[in-house]
Amino acid sequence: MVNEMQNNLPKRMKIDYFDDYMHIQKKWVGQSTLIIGLLFLVWVGVFLRTFKLVAEGIRDGDLPLILLALLFALGAALLAYFLVANWLNKTDIFVNKYLIEIRISPMPWRGNMQLDTADIKEFFVERHVAGSEKKRKVTFAVLFRQNNDKTTNLVSGLESQDQALFIEKRIENYLGMSDNA
Known part of the structure; x- marks a missing residue:
């Protein structure tokens, strides 16, 4: 070699x-990793701040809030995958x-x-x-x-x-x- x-x-x-x-x-790993990491933190932060509202909607069977929760969870999973892929x-x-x-x-x-x-x-x-x-x-x-x-x-x-x-x-x-x- x-x-x-x-x-x-x-x-x-x-x-x-x-x-x-x-x-x-x-x-x-590079600048994009940092950007995706920050976006992931903001995404999860927004989700956690609105979690009480979403939880009440799920408990009441409010379909739009259930779909919103699923979309947020899917978005978080995709961002997490992109972040780990960019890191590793x-x-x-x-x-x-x-x-x-x-x-x-x-x-x-x-x-x-x-x-x-x-x-x-x-x-x-x-x-x-x-x-x-x-x-x-x-x-x-x-x-x-x-x-x-x-x-x-x-x-x-x-x-x-x-x-x-x-x-x-x-x-x-x-x-x-x-x-x-």
């Missing part, structure tokens, strides 16, 4: 080279001459895939902007274009352009691909 100088890597990223493959790892999850990218594999773990999440390197024409980085002008959220994604010109996300939701370019360049270098951008 060859270890790249880990102190020169983008935040929460790691890369290792083995005899027949390369492994890039990106930990998810990591994206592992394994690359060898023939295959690229993306594994997201330990919490189940969409985005796991395997693809043949022979089907890939190029890799590139895209900037994604969401929100209003005052509350803009910018993330980056590494995409690939297949030989049939279909474009697919390899990894998305990256916090910095450095992280996206790091992944793109390391994979291209490992596979001996030139940057077509």
Whole structure:
């Protein structure tokens, strides 16, 4: 195993080279984890403050309040899942001459895939902007274009352009691909 100088890597990223493959790892924990955590606390706080009203409605069989309680509980469960996933999850990218594999773990999440390197024409980085002008959220994604010109996300939701370019360049270098951008 060859270890790249880990102190020169983008935040929460790691890369290792083995005899027949390369492994890039990106930990998810970051600014979004803090935001989801705060949102979860506010959500639960609002629910606890209104719990007496909701409990009375449930006891009286008031259907709208029962549905409200169920929606709040579902929202809290989803936020808790997102929070734990953001806290624990990591994206592992394994690359060898023939295959690229993306594994997201330990919490189940969409985005796991395997693809043949022979089907890939190029890799590139895209900037994604969401929100209003005052509350803009910018993330980056590494995409690939297949030989049939279909474009697919390899990894998305990256916090910095450095992280996206790091992944793109390391994979291209490992596979001996030139940057077509």
